[in-house]
Amino acid sequence: MTPRVSVVIPVLNAARTLPRTLAALAALEPAPDEIVFVDNGSSDDTRARLEAFAASAPRAKVIVLGEPRRGASVARNTGARAATGDVVAFTDADCCPRADWLAALVLPLADAGVGAVAGRLLSTPPAGVVEAFSSLFTLQAPAAAARHTRWTPWAGGFPTANLAVRRGLLHRVGGFDESVAIYGEDYDLCARLYAAGAAIVYTPAAGVEHQHRVTLKAMLRQAFGFGRSHAWLMRRHVPRGLWLDLPRVSVAWAGFPRPLWIDAGAPDKKALALLALGFAWRPLWLLLPLYAAWLWWDVSSRARARGLALSWLGRWGLVGCLLAKAAAMTCGRWWGSLRYGRACL
DSSP: OOOOEEEEEEESSOTTTHHHHHHHHHTOSSOOSEEEEEEOSOSSSHHHHHHHHHHHOSSSEEEEEEOOSOOHHHHHHHHHHHOOSSEEEEOOTTEEEOTTHHHHHHGGGGSTTEEEEEEEEEEOOOOSHHHHHHHHHSSOOOSSOEEEOOOOSSSSOOOGGGEEEEHHHHHHTTSSOTTOOSSSHHHHHHHHHHHTTOEEEEEEEEEEEEOOOOSHHHHHHHHHHHHHHHHHHHHHHOSSEEEEEETTEEEEETTOSSEEEEEOOOHHHHHHHHHHHHHHSGGGGGHHHHHHHHHHHHHHHHHHHTTOOOOHHHHHHHHHHHHHHHHHHHHHHHHHHHHHTOEEO
């Protein structure tokens, strides 16, 4: 029997991205049983757009709620409590589900051992350098389907931009942690679903296109938040073990007595290492422009593979975004380490 599906979407000042999202929701086939929007205190015309969509949507029941308490976790929980479907499918107000999204997303739930299903995040066509960079380096999804039963710093966590959870299971584990406004709350939910004995299936067939950040400030704020959440997740779900990211290889040692996650492969750290080594032997500073040239070649190759037409200068802009994002994430990890008492460097 096909489960009843409620789509839940938290919304905050989303007037820029909502038109494409609403058009995508209206084109879903099959249509969901209901769509629950939770306006999290918007100050633009978001609420009016949602009310107009609710009045005109012919194929699904549309509910528009208000939630004055700020935070995506709070808003999602409010929407999930109002949902009546067997399955709650989460996406965001800057996302455009493909027409067959729900059909592919609920299919793995025919297995009673599967508690949630995550789909593939893609990118809408980018309009500028920052958006093009994010489409290449942010929330990159694997191409192969997989079944997960455990969260680690490297695997098993999925963003709520494309995630369906059995409603009963979602309520049983307590929903999203409302102490966290944003960043990390989705991976934390995944970890608690595993702890409850459920598996999460990742299926690339369920596609959602994401409208990425368009300004450098917004992209860096997001990267800092991602980095900060790493230490919080370590405190909650990794009591011990070493997780070491090196260039081209990652190493895990479960027997390490303390929880420690070191990302030594990030481009900002490689550049800083070359700069520091140059103080010991100045000819090593010559490697810095060579490293920058290699980054330019790498981002150019990725852009060509995605069919992105960028100028020579635009590709240097991608290099700048890559270094800036890595630095923002590193700062977030360091700040999170101090705040949450877990070494995440």
